[in-house]
Amino acid sequence: MENTVCEPQKRALSCIQPTGIPTLGNYLGALRNWVAMQDEFECFYAVADLHAVTVKQEPAKLRQQIYEMFALLIAIGLDPEKSLLFVQSQVPQHAQLSWLLSCQTQFGELSRMTQFKDKSAKHADNINAGLFTYPALMAADILLYQPDYVPVGEDQKQHCELTRDLALRFNNRYSPTFTVPEPYIMKTGARVRSLQEPTKKMSKSDENQNAFISLKDDKDTIIRKFRRAVTDSDAKVCYAPGKDGVNNLMEIYSAITGKTNEQIEAEFDGKGYGDFKTAVGEAVAAELAPIQERFATLMGDKAQLEALMKTGAEHASYVANKTLKKVMKKMGFVI
Ligand code: ATP
Ligand code: LTN
Numbered sequence: 165m166e167n168t169v170c171e172p173q174k175r176a177l178s179c180i181q182p183t184g185i186p187t188l189g190n191y192l193g194a195l196r197n198w199v200a201m202q203d204e205f206e207c208f209y210a211v212a213d214l215h216a217v218t219v220k221q222e223p224a225k226l227r228q229q230i231y232e233m234f235a236l237l238i239a240i241g242l243d244p245e246k247s248l249l250f251v252q253s254q255v256p257q258h259a260q261l262s263w264l265l266s267c268q269t270q271f272g273e274l275s276r277m278t279q280f281k282d283k284s285a286k287h288a289d290n291i292n293a294g295l296f297t298y299p300a301l302m303a304a305d306i307l308l309y310q311p312d313y314v315p316v317g318e319d320q321k322q323h324c325e326l327t328r329d330l331a332l333r334f335n336n337r338y339s340p341t342f343t344v345p346e347p348y349i350m351k352t353g354a355r356v357r358s359l360q361e362p363t364k365k366m367s368k369s370d371e372n373q374n375a376f377i378s379l380k381d382d383k384d385t386i387i388r389k390f391r392r393a394v395t396d397s398d399a400k401v402c403y404a405p406g407k408d409g410v411n412n413l414m415e416i417y418s419a420i421t422g423k424t425n426e427q428i429e430a431e432f433d434g435k436g437y438g439d440f441k442t443a444v445g446e447a448v449a450a451e452l453a454p455i456q457e458r459f460a461t462l463m464g465d466k467a468q469l470e471a472l473m474k475t476g477a478e479h480a481s482y483v484a485n486k487t488l489k490k491v492m493k494k495m496g497f498v499i
Contacts, residue, residue: 176205177311179212182233188377189366192353192419193317199241207247208309214252218295219287231469239459250476257484261304265330269300303327306345308484313348318355321347338494353419359393362408387445401432401440413444420447
């Protein structure tokens with residue numbers, strides 16, 4: 165008989181904040197990869213609502229956005245039977261471990277986080293302690309589940325490195341406790357840029373609606389936004405330094421169609437930006453249409469969403485509690 169050694173399945177974990185309908189950037193940079201990973205890995209995915217309150221939120225709107233984000237995760241193809249889907253605030257171990265980890269995190273480390281610098285500049289009237297200690301909560305989200313990989317977009321790399329440092333620090337100071345996770349960043353779509361300012365990342369909280377494609381935008385809106393996208397006066401579809409707008413559109417088109425830059429250049433050789441932008445818009449609209457249909461059906465049954473949240477939170481809490489208890493015991497608490 166053949167002697168097969170069964171490798172344990174690797175784990176992946178990621179979260180997304182319910183701060184609005186996700187953009188094409190969130191989808192290509194993170195969410196789409198989450199779906200692709202669910203067959204190969206044991207996956208944990210959460211709606212990071214505790215993170216969302218580091219900036220001001222209107223309660224009724226936040227509640228709606230939590231439902232929407234949870235529904236959207238299922239609509240994009242995450243299967244609650246295959247992946248563990250849950251809402252962060254429904255699993256109290258996140259807040260508990262976050263406190264313990266924040267006592268192992270240095271002020272200097274948190275001061276260097278670019279997301280803190282960006283967000284404190286953007287919300288200068290509300291630079292609260294949570295915004296500053298946010299990476300300790302993110303580290304707790306991750307480390308509780310002992311994942312090997314954290315699929316995120318490029319902008320979260322710095323937070324993932326801090327999480328690794330904290331895991332190593334804890335393991336060295338006490339004894340091996342945490343798996344040291346690696347960020348899992350895809351090459352295509354890792355940094356989708358704003359359609360209006362293509363040097364900046366596409367962000368769902370951008371005030372200019374034309375700067376981003378929301379996963380809820382209809383076909384006409386999508387095509388109109390792409391047609392208005394900032395490009396250059398060169399009128400040649402080619403990937404080159406300095407052509408940020410065109411490069412961004414090519415990256416989006418490539419991420420959706422799987423075509424290489426050479427194939428895209430050949431396809432639009434001799435054609436203007438108008439044809440190219442419409443083609444990108446049509447490809448994106450076709451990708452999003454079935455997601456939008458499933459999303460509408462799911463949002464029509466909140467009781468079903470609540471039941472799925474409850475099951476997810478119970479399972480997550482069971483896994484998270486094992487890690488939390490270990491950590492507390494090692495730190496000297498009476499448990
Ligand atoms: P906000 O605009 O509210 O600060 P955000 O749009 O950056 O939020 P998050 O909820 O913070 O979205 O991010 C969810 C995931 O999407 C993260 O893994 C992040 O790296 C990824 N992501 C966000 N924006 C982009 C982008 N423009 N390109 C690629 N990935 C992105
Ligand atoms: N910080 C992330 C969201 C987030 C996250 C996490 C991502 C919160 N907890 C754990 C991966 C793993 C963001 O702002 N995009």
